[in-house]
Every structure is written in C-alpha cells, then in structure tokens.
Amino acid sequence: MRDSYGREIDYMRISVTDRCNLRCRYCMPDGVEWIPMEEILTFEEIARLCRVAVKLGITKYKITGGEPLVRRGCPALVRMIREIPGVEQVTMTSNGILLERYLGELLGAGLTDINVSLDTTDRGKYQEITGFDELPRVLRSIRVASEAGLRIKINAVLQTGLNEDAWDGLLSFAREGLADVRFIELMPIGRGADGHMVSNERLFHKIEEHYGPLTADGVSHGNGPAVYYRIADWPRSVGFISAIHGKFCGQCNRLRLGSTGRLKPCLCYEDSLDVRGALRDGSDAEVCEILKKAILGKPRMHCFENTGAVTERQEMAKIGG
Numbered sequence: 001m002r003d004s005y006g007r008e009i010d011y012m013r014i015s016v017t018d019r020c021n022l023r024c025r026y027c028m029p030d031g032v033e034w035i036p037m038e039e040i041l042t043f044e045e046i047a048r049l050c051r052v053a054v055k056l057g058i059t060k061y062k063i064t065g066g067e068p069l070v071r072r073g074c075p076a077l078v079r080m081i082r083e084i085p086g087v088e089q090v091t092m093t094s095n096g097i098l099l100e101r102y103l104g105e106l107l108g109a110g111l112t113d114i115n116v117s118l119d120t121t122d123r124g125k126y127q128e129i130t131g132f133d134e135l136p137r138v139l140r141s142i143r144v145a146s147e148a149g150l151r152i153k154i155n156a157v158l159q160t161g162l163n164e165d166a167w168d169g170l171l172s173f174a175r176e177g178l179a180d181v182r183f184i185e186l187m188p189i190g191r192g193a194d195g196h197m198v199s200n201e202r203l204f205h206k207i208e209e210h211y212g213p214l215t216a217d218g219v220s221h222g223n224g225p226a227v228y229y230r231i232a233d234w235p236r237s238v239g240f241i242s243a244i245h246g247k248f249c250g251q252c253n254r255l256r257l258g259s260t261g262r263l264k265p266c267l268c269y270e271d272s273l274d275v276r277g278a279l280r281d282g283s284d285a286e287v288c289e290i291l292k293k294a295i296l297g298k299p300r301m302h303c304f305e306n307t308g309a310v311t312e313r314q315e316m317a318k319i320g321g
Ligand code: SAM
Pocket: 020, 026, 027, 064, 065, 066, 067, 068, 093, 094, 095, 115, 116, 117, 155, 156, 157, 184, 185, 186, 187, 188, 189, 190, 191, 192, 193, 316, 317, 320, 321
C-alpha cells in the first residue's frame, strides 16, 4: 500500500522485547522499565498482524528488540512469519551474543539474513560501550554464522571521543568476506541525544584516503536506506546509513511495531497507534484499518537535523532501531 506521499510501504520492523543482555551507552545504559508479560504481544498476535499486513503489501519483516534472541522461542516466530503465504523475507537484527547458540534453529526456521550490531573490534572498547566483556562470543558467532551460510551485515555506530577510529578494524569483515559493514550515523533518539555523532561524509573521505576510491556498488542489499560501495577487490561491501546528513525519507518503506503493540509511522516522532486491542478483541478488518491509518499517518520526513523538533523520547531499545 502507498502512503500519502506515494511511497510503497512493504517492510515492517517488529520489536519482540524491550529487554537486552547489553547496556550500550547510547541506547539503554540503565536498562529498561519492566513490562508485565501480558502487555507484550504474543507470537500468535504478531503472526496475525503479519497475515493482515501481507494483504496490504507488507511482505518483508525484520525481528528486532531490545535483543530479540533473549525472548524465549524467538526462532519459532521467524518460522511462523516465514510460513505466511505472501511473506518474502524475514530477517533479524541482533547484538550477536546468542547467535551461535540459536543458529541451527534460526536457519531451520528460514532466516537468511541477519544484521549484527558491533561498534568496535577492540575488546576493552567493546566493554566500555556495551558494559559487558562479550566481544569474543560475538566474533565467534559472526564467523560460525557466516560459515553456515547466513548473510551478515555488521551495523556500527561511531562516536567522536569514543570509537571514531573503530572503522578500520570493522572493515576487516568486508575485506575477509565475512560480512558487509555499514556505518550508521548516531541519531538523537533517547540517549543518542547525549552522544557525538561521526558524520558519514567525513568517514567516507577517511576511508578513501586510506584505501583508495570507494566505487558505488549499485546492488540492493536489503530493505533499508544504506548506500553501498566497494573497496578495490574486497569481497563484501561497505554501506553508509546517513540518518542525519542524507535525508533518505523519499525512499522510506517501513512501519515499526513495538513489543506492546504500538505501531509507529516514523522513528523521529512519538506518534503511534495501538493495535494490541484490535489483535486481542477485534476483527481482521479492524486490525487492517489501524495498519492503514499508520501507513497514511507517515510524515513526509524526519527532523533529526533539528533536535528540538524530535518528539520521540523513548530509548532506541523500545523502538527497535
Ligand atoms: N539489540 C539489537 C541490536 O543491537 O542489533 C536490536 C535492537 S538495537 C536498538 C538496533 C540498532 O539500533 C543497533 O544497531 C543499534 O546500534 C542502533 N541504535 C541504537 N541507538 C541508536 C541511536 N541513537 N542512533 C543510531 N542507531 C542506534
């Protein structure tokens, strides 16, 4: 279905929990409030929403969180959505800590692609950013998952004064053919507003100074707003998600579903619609009306460049990235 600005909305990010086994300092350094389980959508409710959404043309889904793999049975949800007729793709974004443990189940459920969020390859720095000494487990997960045939993208957020030099270590995943590497500009959402973003334009020039020209790769690697490049003969690509400096709203294709059933038309604004009530007590037609309202309620663009106008106050862990 098209929104009011003619954009085709075919992608939904589904947050299955606000909880996480890390405390990334720009995301949820103090954890999140405890939510009673009955307020969280069940997998059956999520799958029902997807069955209705598919009929509106939403055929691609990303499972996110919090950390999706801390919710028990998460691979079963991947399978439930994957098996809905008309669904083209189910992917996930994870911090990678539990990836090796659930890899077999995830592959068996039909997961083909995963984004692993990793902001540095330095063990001490990793602990400083996330609060935990888990880098070896994440690196192992990435290697094992890649060898098992899962397509991986590394998502990295760089900040000045913290990990601005981490790009070179992270690029080794692209050089070694393990994963595409994408740099995401820090957004002024939740605790991200306290951080210091590294501009992707500056980073692009730094990488070119070091490795020579980046050539546009021209291949679509997923459903997101990343622009991809190649370095020399490296087997995997380098992507840039320039949330602040590259307004990608013209190509926006998505809705977001929070763990308690709030549908969010745009990352930047607090506006959301409750779909949980209809999923628990209403008909498919009512669920469909709420989905349509959320799609038609999408604003033309975000306003991250003007932080005073950003109305979203929740942590990114509650939104799902
Ligand atoms: N725990 C999972 C993970 O880390 O991939 C999924 C949820 S996490 C909120 C999704 C993504 O949001 C991560 O890649 C994280 O780096 C990113 N993120 C969190 N806060 C952000 C911010 N303020 N600006 C940009 N990206 C942010």
